[in-house]
Amino acid sequence: EAGVTQFPSHSVIEKGQTVTLRCDPISGHDNLYWYRRVMGKEIKFLLHFVKESKQDESGMPNNRFLAERTGGTYSTLKVQPAELEDSGVYFCASSLTGMRGANVLTFGAGSRLTVL
C-alpha cells in the first residue's frame, strides 16, 4: 500500500513568491490534515478535510494560505505571497473515518519550505 506522498520535498523561494505544496493521501482515506513545524517548535495543526470539505481550518495562519481538496483525493496548499515566517516543514497526514478506536494518522515525509 502506498503511503502518504508529498511534493516537493524541499522548496526554496524568495519572499513574495508563490509556492504550492501537494499531498496525496492513502487511497480511501477521507480524513486529510495539514500540519506545519517551524524549527524547534511544535507541530502545529493547520486544517482538516473530510473528503472535499474543510472540517476545521482554525489553524490556518492567515489568508495567504489556501488549501484545496477537489474531488476528495489529493490536496494542495498554496502560500501566496510567501513571507519569511512561512518557512518550515509542512506535513500532510491522512486517516480513515468511521472506524472504532483511535484515529491513527499516517504522515507523509513533509515538504520543507525555505523562504529567503
Add this chain to the structure above:
Amino acid sequence: ELKVEQNPLFLSMQEGKNYTIYCNYSTTSDRLYWYRQDPGKSLESLFVLLSNGAVKQEGRLMASLDTKARLSTLHITAAVHDLSATYFCAVTLNRDDKIIFGKGTRLHILP
C-alpha cells in the same frame, strides 16, 4: 485550548541507560499518541493510548497514560543507538478531530 508539553526537549544519553520522557496535556482527553520521527522522514506512529492506566510496550519502549494526572510517559529501557530520533506526544479531544502535538523530544543516544 488544548496544550501539550513535553520534557525534556533534548536528551543525550549513553547506550544501556534508562530514561523517561514526560508529556503533560491541559484538557481532559483519553486519546494520546506517541510518534517517532527520524531526520527527513515522516512521523511514525508508535503507540496509541486510549484509557486511564493504559500501558503499551514495544521493544525497549514503554508508554503509559494517567488521564487523571493528564500525564503520559515514554520509558526507554537500555537505550540503543537506533532509538535516536525525535519523539512526539500528541493528544486529541475527539476521535476524528485535529491532533495537538507537543514540541517533541530530540533523543540522541551515544554509542
